[in-house]
Every structure is written in C-alpha cells, then in structure tokens.
Amino acid sequence: MERRLWQHLDWPLLLAVMALTCVGLATIYSVTWNLATGAPGGEFWRQVYAVPVGLVALIACLVVDYRTLAQRSPLFYVAMILALVAVMAFGVEAKGSRRWVNLGVGSLQPSEFARLALALVLAMVYGDARRRARSMGELMVGALVLAPAFILIFLQPDLGTASMLLPVYFGIAYMAGLRMRWVVGAVVVAALLSPVVWAYGLQDYQKGRVMTFLDPYKDPKGAGYQQIQARVTVGSGGMLGKGFKQGTQGAYRFLPESHNDFVFAVLAEEQGFVGVITVLGLYLFVIWRSLEAARLARDRVGAFLVVGLVSWFLCQVVYNITMQAGLVPVKGLTLPLMSYGGSSLVATLGGFGLILNVRMRRFTN
Amino acid sequence: MVTPGASGAFGDRQSTESRLIGLRVISLVLFVFLAGSFWVLQVLQYSEHLERAKRNHTRTLPLLAPRGVLFDRHGEVLVQNRRSFRIAIVREQATDVPASIRRLAAITHADEAQMLAIVQRRKSDPIFRPIAVIDHATDAQVAAVVAQQLELPEIVVEQVPTRTYPVGGLAAHLFGYVGEVQPAQLVRTEFAGLSQGAIVGQAGVEQVYNTQLMGTDGNRFVNVDSRGREVEELQRQDPVDGQRVQLTIDADMQRALEDAFRADGYNGAAAFIDPASGEVLALTSLPAYDPNDFAAGISSSVWQALNADPLRPLGNRLIQGLYMPGSTFKIVMAIAALEEGIITPDSVIGCRGSGVFYGRSFKCWNTKGHGAMTLRHALEQSCNVFFYTLGERMNIDTINKWATKLGLLGKTGIDLPQENASFMPSTEWAARTRSDGRWYPGETISVAIGQGAVSVSPMAMAMMMATVGNGGTLQTPHLVKAVDRGKGKGWEPVPGPGPRSTFAMRPNNLAAVREGLWMAVNTPRGTATARGKIEGKDVSGKTGTAQVISNDNKAAAQAAARAAGRNPAIFDDHGWFVFFAPRDKPEVAGVVFTEHSEHGYLSAPIAKHVMETYFAKKEGRPLPVYHSPAAPGGGR
Structure with missing residues (x-):
C-alpha cells in the first residue's frame, strides 16, 4: 500500500471507534465483576481477545482498494450464503435458535458479516452500473440480492439481525434516488393497515407482547420484566451515575443480558446522564464522520458502500439505545462496538475498515 | 470528462x-x-x-x-x-406464594395449609417483610431449605433468640410466658412500633x-442478587438486648x-415476703405450666x-x-380488738x-371447751369462742377497717x-348490694x-403477715430488685413502690399477738407445733382451714360426688398456714395454702422447709432436704 495513503486515513474516526470499543470493554469489566473472586467475568476476557481480531479485520478491509473488493463482492456474497447454510446445517443451537458455528478456537456468527457482503454487492449493483432506484423494477433488483441472506437469517430464527439488513438496502436505495413519495406512501399505507393487521393478522400471543410493551406493569415479573428493569437501571443512574463497578441492577442480574444487549443501560447506571451524553456524542460523531467519507468518496460505489454501512450502524445503535430507555420492544439486538459479542465486534470493525478505505482512497484513480 | 478531486468524482x-x-x-x-429520553x-x-x-x-x-x-x-x-x-417467606421475592409454600412444605414436611393460613393472616404486612411460617425449625428443616436456596430465593432462614426457663416449670406463674403479639x-x-409476629410477654413478669x-431489634441491610442470594452486607444495626432484670426471688427458696x-402432692399457692420491704422471696401457684412450651x-x-x-x-x-381465710382471720380480730381497746392483752x-x-349457738372446734384464756392462748389454740366474743363486741365495719389496714381488702x-x-364485707357493702340492705350481726x-x-x-394473707411482722406497715409486694x-452502667437498684398504708401498733399489743402466734407454733398445745417449729428461729404463725362447702352440706355433697364417679376430695377443706420468723424481728413472712389438705397444719411443713432453706x-x-410428712397416697 502506498505510503501517502496513510496520510489520508481518517484518524479521528478510527479513534472515536476505538474509544467506543474501550468504553464497551470497561462497562463489561464493571458489570461482570465478581465480588467473590475479585475479578471480572470470562466475558470480559473473551471480548478483550476479540479486539485484536477485529483490528485485523479492519486492516484487512482497509488495505485492498474498495473497488477491487466491490468487484469481487459476488464471491463474498456466495461465501456468506454458504456460511449461513452451514449454520443451518451444523450450527450450535442456543436458546431456541441456530446462529453460531463452532470453529474450534471459538464460535462465529456469520449473520454479523452478512451486511458487509450485502453492502459491497448493493454498492456495485447501484453504484457501478449507474443503476437508479427510481422504478419498482430497479428496486426489485436490490431486493432480490437482499432476499436470500434475509431469509436464511430469519429462519435461524433471528428476526433482529435479519431486520438489520434492511437499512443497508434502503440506505443504498435512498442514495440511488429512491423516490421519497414512495417512502411516505408506504408509511401511510402501513399506518392505515395497522388496525386491520391487529384485528386479523396477529396471533393472541403477539398481541399480548404488544400490550406488554405498551404497559409492562401488566406482567412485571414476566414479559415486562426486562423493559421495567432497563428503565430502572437507566433511571437510577441519575446525572452522574453510581460510579464504576458501583452499579447494582446489572451486577446483581436484575437486568438480564446486562453485558450484552443492555450494556448501555449499565453505562447509564454507572456513568449517569453525563456518561450517556458523552457516548451518544461519540456515536453521533462516528456517524457524521462516516457520512463525510461518503460525501468525499471519489465514486458512487464508495459513497453507496459507506451509506449502506452507516445506515445499518445508525439503525442498530438507535434501536438498541431506545430499547435501553424502554421505548421500543425488547429485541435481541446488540449495541455495535460496545456490547459483548466477538463476531459483532469483528464485523463492525471490518465495516469501519471499509468506511476508512473509501475515504482514504478518495484521491486515487 | 470529470476531474478527480476533493469534491468527488x-x-x-x-x-x-x-x-x-x-x-x-x-x-x-x-x-x-x-x-x-435519557434526560427524562x-x-x-x-x-x-x-x-x-x-x-x-x-434487603432489610x-x-x-x-x-x-x-x-x-x-x-x-x-x-x-x-x-x-x-x-420465613419474603413475598416480594416470590412469583407465586402458594407454589413457594407448596415446595417448602414438600422439603420440610411442614403443614402446607397452616403455613398458607399464616401468610394469609399477615397479608397486610409490607411485602418485603419476611413472614415466619415455620417457627423453631428443626436442623433437618433448616438444612433442607439451605440446600434448596437457589431454587427458593424467597425463603429465608432467620436466627431467633428463644427463651429458656428452668426445667420443670419452676416459678412458672412468676415468670409467665411469651408469645406472638x-x-x-x-x-x-x-406495643407501639411492634409488627405482627413480634414476641412479647403474655403473662407474669414477662408481661x-x-x-x-x-x-430493640436490629437490622442487617444487605445487597442481594436477583436470585435472592446475599452478595454483601451494607450496614448493620446491632440489636439491643433487653434489659437484664434482677428479681427479688431467692432461687433456692423457690426450689x-x-x-x-x-x-x-398438693396443689395450692404460697408466697414468702421480706416484711421490711415487701420484696417477694419466693412465690408459687400449682398446678402450673411449662413456660418452655410457650417459648418454643x-x-x-x-x-x-x-x-x-x-x-x-x-x-x-x-x-x-x-x-375464706378461716382461723387465720383471728389475727385480724385480735389486732382490731386490741387496737380498738375492746380488750387488753390480759x-x-x-x-x-x-x-x-x-x-344462735356457735361451736368451738374443741367441744370440751378451752376454759378461761387470754388472747395469747386463744391464738395458740385457735379458740373459736374467744373470737366469737370479739366479733360480738365489734361491728363489721370496725373489723373491715382493720382488715383493710392489714391488706385484706382490694389488691x-x-x-x-x-x-x-x-373482699371484706361492710354495712355499706350490704346496703349497696343486698335486697334488704341489711348486715346481720350474726x-x-x-x-x-x-x-x-x-x-x-393467698397473696393478701402473706401481706397481712408481713404487716404484723413489721408492726403495721402494709407494704406493696414487688418482684424486681x-x-x-445496658450501656455499661451496671445494676441500678429499683426502689420498691412504697407502703400502701401504715399504722403504728402499740408495742404491748404487738408483743401479745406475736406471742400468741409464736405459741401456736412452738408450744405443745399450739395448732402447728411439730409441723412448723424451727429450733432457735421462733417461727410464729397461725393455721386455718378454708371451707370449700359448709360442714352441714359436705357429707351430702361428697356422697353425690362419689355417686357421680367424681373424686369427693374436691369438697375437702383447704389448709392455710400464715407465718413470720423470727418472732421479734421478722425477716421472712408469708403464706402457704394447700388445696384440699383439710388441715392448716399440713401446710406448715412446706413453710418450715422454705424458711429453713x-x-x-x-x-x-448446707441447704436442707425435704422429707414429706405425708405418707404416699395419704396424709390429706
């Protein structure tokens, strides 16, 4: 790689990404701290080991020109589909779904990497071919690319991760000229149809879930438990928080998944509103700085690739953090960069490798 | 041709x-x-x-x-x-209280319905407060619960201090018992500030x-995890032990x-008093219960x-x-007649x-007659005619007045x-309660x-003797010395409640009464001789019998009881012995009352044994050992 390329590396973005990773590590350290042994839990060390792997992924996604990667993207896409099929066949079942394959040294969650392949393919589909996304037919091309990955992940079943492929698709379609009228129209239709769906389309248990979300105190020890405890965890942090390792909600397991999906609630509990604002600011900085990379990109492929990845990042971060505030139903979605989960961290850092790649090569031909 | 540049290409x-x-x-x-949202x-x-x-x-x-x-x-x-x-169960921690109780019943073999009833009764308690469902758990029950603690985070084992009383129900009516409030x-x-389930005194000194x-109970404030396991203790407020109390009781005399x-083999009651202060040295009432049964x-x-x-x-x-006080009341008559000037000691x-x-003809117990006698001999031999005569010379209100001074009216x-x-009658009482309003001199x-x-x-009789013993001060009996x-201050004496009333008996009158009572215990003709006498201690006393039924009706009642298959002994008289010793400077006074013993002198050996102790x-x-004068199964 040429020397001057390093000069164009977006160091502020990389630093912000690493800062969020470290905040996540510290929060996991705190919440898994074991009073009896005086040591952090095994989750912390597994997450620590994921960091160098993630950095390798980041560099791997950085060193080769993104256009080369985009041109090879059909290969990655097929590999990803095969991996997802392998999960269906050989995956490890946990909590009623198959998401992981055991690699001996550790387990891998291929669905986390699907969005990278998808973003590369869609950037090619709409960017390189100068295809627009203005007609239904043009939109369908992308949807066909999306469908196999979405269905395979949905069948694991992992609706959350599958849903998070949609922002990649819509983000790129948006950049490719998706008519805003259609978006508005779709929203209006959905709003009009929702009573019909409620009356005829939903099973009783699904209605129950919605009702529990709307009023978690109906079932405070069951379905509403996580939602209530998330709010209590966040709210009890106050302005300045209870302090590092001083949280009670996560550490004493009143809030389940406190090192994982609800790591942000623990941060809010221990570091308070000040910590929340700091981390929200870092995330917003990462998003804006990445969008800047899209703006500076030398071609549509680069811009679309970045927007596809940022759209996913924005949606998952916002959904997860909204979930911490108890404002959306609890779904098994991690907070990118901060939550426990090696595959998620490695895939996310790889994604930022691609974003850095686009900005770094804005002057090259 | 587009130019590559910073603005995109x-x-x-x-x-x-x-x-x-x-x-x-x-x-x-x-x-x-x-x-x-996070701000909100x-x-x-x-x-x-x-x-x-x-x-x-x-958790508290x-x-x-x-x-x-x-x-x-x-x-x-x-x-x-x-x-x-x-x-105990902490309902705040339980998702399904009846299910928790069912599991608890299964592992402890305790009564499920009873535990549910306890929880139901306390349902208005704060939800975080543990409700004890198994008191005095066995080691096996505690072990079972501890072993299942992970599955039953809502069940807690609490350590409770439990009262232990002397074995055999010693002084049961003195100590009383404790129980849930x-x-x-x-x-x-x-009981302000107590919560349900608190243990309080329900009888006796405990009450x-x-x-x-x-x-004052203390508290531990602990952090627990979501499964109820204690993680760390945050704060501890140590309990403050109840105050140590020193009773006036002498354990050896009590035993x-x-x-x-x-x-x-008697039932009955007894009290031994320090006549100078009113301190109770020993008291009993039999039959009794075992306070340990209540403590557990x-x-x-x-x-x-x-x-x-x-x-x-x-x-x-x-x-x-x-x-009815029987002949022991003759002491009151003697003092009343002497102090009112109806008679002199001679x-x-x-x-x-x-x-x-x-x-109407009234009999003396000695139908042959006692002959001419002074007060001393009348007390010695418990002559009825002598005291009938005093009763003829005094009205009931005068007798009532002196009985009151000696503590036989009221509590x-x-x-x-x-x-x-x-209770003592009076003309005022007769006027108030009787249909004809009259008190008959007979x-x-x-x-x-x-x-x-x-x-x-019996307690009033003991105080009467204490008053005679100290020369006219009616003390209030009390049990706490x-x-x-706490706080390292050590023992603080508790002053007695003070006398209820006092009068100064004329010395020669007092001496005559004491002399008569001494003779009753120490002369060959005395009613309690050989039963109550302690060599060198000048025990002075008086026997009496309390009729359960009048002598005229007794035989018929006993026959009826026999016919009905009941023990005719329930109509036997009770025996009184009231006493103090030594005669001239009494240190101990009191009463022994034996139910259905028929003769007052049969109470005397008990009093003697305690005084010897x-x-x-x-x-x-060395403390004496009691040898019962009553033959087994007889002697009543």
Whole structure:
C-alpha cells in the first residue's frame, strides 16, 4: 500500500471507534465483576481477545482498494450464503435458535458479516452500473440480492439481525434516488393497515407482547420484566451515575443480558446522564464522520458502500439505545462496538475498515 | 470528462449531497430524541427509579434482640435465651406464594395449609417483610431449605433468640410466658412500633416488665442478587438486648418451695415476703405450666389441654384465687380488738365448747371447751369462742377497717398481671348490694373466725403477715430488685413502690399477738407445733382451714360426688398456714395454702422447709432436704 495513503486515513474516526470499543470493554469489566473472586467475568476476557481480531479485520478491509473488493463482492456474497447454510446445517443451537458455528478456537456468527457482503454487492449493483432506484423494477433488483441472506437469517430464527439488513438496502436505495413519495406512501399505507393487521393478522400471543410493551406493569415479573428493569437501571443512574463497578441492577442480574444487549443501560447506571451524553456524542460523531467519507468518496460505489454501512450502524445503535430507555420492544439486538459479542465486534470493525478505505482512497484513480 | 478531486468524482453531485444532509439531519434528530429520553429517565424521574433499584437489591433482614436475662436476688441466672431458627417467606421475592409454600412444605414436611393460613393472616404486612411460617425449625428443616436456596430465593432462614426457663416449670406463674403479639394488642401504646409476629410477654413478669425485657431489634441491610442470594452486607444495626432484670426471688427458696409442694402432692399457692420491704422471696401457684412450651411456640394441643384442665393450671391461685381465710382471720380480730381497746392483752374470756350469740349457738372446734384464756392462748389454740366474743363486741365495719389496714381488702398491688381483689364485707357493702340492705350481726360472728362473706387471696394473707411482722406497715409486694439498662452502667437498684398504708401498733399489743402466734407454733398445745417449729428461729404463725362447702352440706355433697364417679376430695377443706420468723424481728413472712389438705397444719411443713432453706443459706449451712410428712397416697 502506498505510503501517502496513510496520510489520508481518517484518524479521528478510527479513534472515536476505538474509544467506543474501550468504553464497551470497561462497562463489561464493571458489570461482570465478581465480588467473590475479585475479578471480572470470562466475558470480559473473551471480548478483550476479540479486539485484536477485529483490528485485523479492519486492516484487512482497509488495505485492498474498495473497488477491487466491490468487484469481487459476488464471491463474498456466495461465501456468506454458504456460511449461513452451514449454520443451518451444523450450527450450535442456543436458546431456541441456530446462529453460531463452532470453529474450534471459538464460535462465529456469520449473520454479523452478512451486511458487509450485502453492502459491497448493493454498492456495485447501484453504484457501478449507474443503476437508479427510481422504478419498482430497479428496486426489485436490490431486493432480490437482499432476499436470500434475509431469509436464511430469519429462519435461524433471528428476526433482529435479519431486520438489520434492511437499512443497508434502503440506505443504498435512498442514495440511488429512491423516490421519497414512495417512502411516505408506504408509511401511510402501513399506518392505515395497522388496525386491520391487529384485528386479523396477529396471533393472541403477539398481541399480548404488544400490550406488554405498551404497559409492562401488566406482567412485571414476566414479559415486562426486562423493559421495567432497563428503565430502572437507566433511571437510577441519575446525572452522574453510581460510579464504576458501583452499579447494582446489572451486577446483581436484575437486568438480564446486562453485558450484552443492555450494556448501555449499565453505562447509564454507572456513568449517569453525563456518561450517556458523552457516548451518544461519540456515536453521533462516528456517524457524521462516516457520512463525510461518503460525501468525499471519489465514486458512487464508495459513497453507496459507506451509506449502506452507516445506515445499518445508525439503525442498530438507535434501536438498541431506545430499547435501553424502554421505548421500543425488547429485541435481541446488540449495541455495535460496545456490547459483548466477538463476531459483532469483528464485523463492525471490518465495516469501519471499509468506511476508512473509501475515504482514504478518495484521491486515487 | 470529470476531474478527480476533493469534491468527488461522480455525477448527481447535487442529489448525493442533499441526501447525505438528509441522513445527517435524521441521525441528529434521533440522537437529540435519545438524549431527551435519557434526560427524562435519569434526571426528571431519577428518585423514583433509584428507589425502585434500591428495593430491588437491598434487603432489610431483622436481627432479633434477645430478651433480658432474669436473675435471682443473688445473681443466679433464672431465665435466659438460646438460639433457634425460623423459616420465613419474603413475598416480594416470590412469583407465586402458594407454589413457594407448596415446595417448602414438600422439603420440610411442614403443614402446607397452616403455613398458607399464616401468610394469609399477615397479608397486610409490607411485602418485603419476611413472614415466619415455620417457627423453631428443626436442623433437618433448616438444612433442607439451605440446600434448596437457589431454587427458593424467597425463603429465608432467620436466627431467633428463644427463651429458656428452668426445667420443670419452676416459678412458672412468676415468670409467665411469651408469645406472638396478638393483633388486638398492637393498638396498645406499650406495643407501639411492634409488627405482627413480634414476641412479647403474655403473662407474669414477662408481661409486666415486657418493655424493659424486650430490647430493640436490629437490622442487617444487605445487597442481594436477583436470585435472592446475599452478595454483601451494607450496614448493620446491632440489636439491643433487653434489659437484664434482677428479681427479688431467692432461687433456692423457690426450689425448696416447689420441691416441698410436689413431695407432698398438693396443689395450692404460697408466697414468702421480706416484711421490711415487701420484696417477694419466693412465690408459687400449682398446678402450673411449662413456660418452655410457650417459648418454643406452643402447639394447639398443649394450649387446649391447658385451657381444658379442670385444675386451671393457667390461673395464678396466689393472686387470682379468693378463699375464706378461716382461723387465720383471728389475727385480724385480735389486732382490731386490741387496737380498738375492746380488750387488753390480759383480758380473759371463757370457752365452754360453744357459745350463744344473737340467739344462735356457735361451736368451738374443741367441744370440751378451752376454759378461761387470754388472747395469747386463744391464738395458740385457735379458740373459736374467744373470737366469737370479739366479733360480738365489734361491728363489721370496725373489723373491715382493720382488715383493710392489714391488706385484706382490694389488691395487694404486686407486679403481676390480673390480680383479683380480696373482699371484706361492710354495712355499706350490704346496703349497696343486698335486697334488704341489711348486715346481720350474726354474720359478724362467722366473719370473726374467717368464714361467711370473706374472701381473700393467698397473696393478701402473706401481706397481712408481713404487716404484723413489721408492726403495721402494709407494704406493696414487688418482684424486681434491680435492672441493668445496658450501656455499661451496671445494676441500678429499683426502689420498691412504697407502703400502701401504715399504722403504728402499740408495742404491748404487738408483743401479745406475736406471742400468741409464736405459741401456736412452738408450744405443745399450739395448732402447728411439730409441723412448723424451727429450733432457735421462733417461727410464729397461725393455721386455718378454708371451707370449700359448709360442714352441714359436705357429707351430702361428697356422697353425690362419689355417686357421680367424681373424686369427693374436691369438697375437702383447704389448709392455710400464715407465718413470720423470727418472732421479734421478722425477716421472712408469708403464706402457704394447700388445696384440699383439710388441715392448716399440713401446710406448715412446706413453710418450715422454705424458711429453713432461708436460714441455712443466710448462715452458710448446707441447704436442707425435704422429707414429706405425708405418707404416699395419704396424709390429706
């Protein structure tokens, strides 16, 4: 790689990404701290080991020109589909779904990497071919690319991760000229149809879930438990928080998944509103700085690739953090960069490798 | 041809730029919304959420204060505490209380319905407060619960201090017993601040001195995890032990008293008083219960048996039983006649075995007659005719006045619960309660020998003797000598409640009465000779019998009882012995009352044994061993 390329590396973005990773590590350290042994839990060390792997992924996604990667993207896409099929066949079942394959040294969650392949393919589909996304037919091309990955992940079943492929698709379609009228129209239709769906389309248990979300105190020890405890965890942090390792909600397991999906609630509990604002600011900085990379990109492929990845990042971060505030139903979605989960961290850092790649090569031909 | 450069290298620049700005705006709006949400949760609703978080993870576990230890007057421990365990449920932690109880019942083999009933009864308690469902759990039950703690985070094992009383129910009616505070009691000011399930004194000293003995429970504030496991202790508020209380009781005299009663096979009551102060040295009422049964949570079968027992073991005969004083009342008559100037110590009255008063013949117990005698000999031999004559010369109100001065009217004021008032008739009483409003002088003749409308408690009789013993000061009997309020202050003496009334008996009158009482115990003709006499101790006393039924009706009643298959002995007279010693400077005075013993002198050996114990202890001699004069199965 040429020397001057390093000069164009977006160091502020990389630093912000690493800062969020470290905040996540510290929060996991705190919440898994074991009073009896005086040591952090095994989750912390597994997450620590994921960091160098993630950095390798980041560099791997950085060193080769993104256009080369985009041109090879059909290969990655097929590999990803095969991996997802392998999960269906050989995956490890946990909590009623198959998401992981055991690699001996550790387990891998291929669905986390699907969005990278998808973003590369869609950037090619709409960017390189100068295809627009203005007609239904043009939109369908992308949807066909999306469908196999979405269905395979949905069948694991992992609706959350599958849903998070949609922002990649819509983000790129948006950049490719998706008519805003259609978006508005779709929203209006959905709003009009929702009573019909409620009356005829939903099973009783699904209605129950919605009702529990709307009023978690109906079932405070069951379905509403996580939602209530998330709010209590966040709210009890106050302005300045209870302090590092001083949280009670996560550490004493009143809030389940406190090192994982609800790591942000623990941060809010221990570091308070000040910590929340700091981390929200870092995330917003990462998003804006990445969008800047899209703006500076030398071609549509680069811009679309970045927007596809940022759209996913924005949606998952916002959904997860909204979930911490108890404002959306609890779904098994991690907070990118901060939550426990090696595959998620490695895939996310790889994604930022691609974003850095686009900005770094804005002057090259 | 587009030029490569910083501004990008592809068409639709305008569109791309504006759409990117759109994304920026969307992300900014979302993040501002998020920040606002967290502001609401963390700043506006902070205290509410903090409170909930605290309730989640902190538990307040009670540390129960042991009740104060009771000592005897010489520092011997009488009542103390041991550790036992109870198993409780914290409903806040339970998703399904009946299911938890069912599992608990399965592993402890305890009664599920009973535990559910306990929880139901306490349903208005705060939800975080543990409700004890198994009191005094066995080691096996505790082990079972501890082993299942992970599955049953809502079940907790609590250590509770439990009262231990001397074996065999010693001084049961003195100590009383403890039990859970009743819902109806919680409204009383003395129980303010207590919660349901608190253990309080329900009888005896435990009840009267409950406030001092109870102490203050402490608390442990602990962090628990979501499974209820204790993670760390945050704060500890140690319990404050109940105050240590030193009773006026002498443990050796108490044991001697009950040993003697049991050896003789009598039920009854007795009290031994320091006449100078009113301190009670020993007291009993038999039959009794075992306070340990109550301390361990009394079973309903034991409780029902105690209540159903016709001998009424829960009643304290000493202060609740009211009986005719019989010949012991002659002491009151003697003092009244002397102090009123009706007779002098040397006045002589003759006895021919009976006498006619108000047109009716009254018999002396010695139908041959005692001959001419002074007061001393009348007391010595308990001559009825002598005292009939005094009754003829005094009206009932004068007798009432002196009986009152000697403590035979009203309550003695002892610090035990539910005392009954002793009763003496008067013309005022007759006017108030009788249909014809009259008191008949002939009745006064019966009262003169302690029969008819007189009913006194054994405790009142003991105080009468204490008053004669100290020359006219009617003390209030009391049971507490000192308390140790803790904080290292040591024993603080508790002053007695002071005398109820006092009068100064003229010395020669006092000497005559004491002489007569001494003769009753120490001369060959005395009614209690050889039964109550202690060499060198000048025991002075008087026997008496309390009729259960009048002599005229007794034979018929006993025959009827026999026919009905009941023990005719229930109509046998009760025996009184009242006493003090030594004669000239009494150190101990009191009463022994034996139910259905028929003869007062049969009470005397018990009194003698206790007094011998007193003197032996005082003089550093070995304590005596009781030899019952009553042959087994007989002697009544």
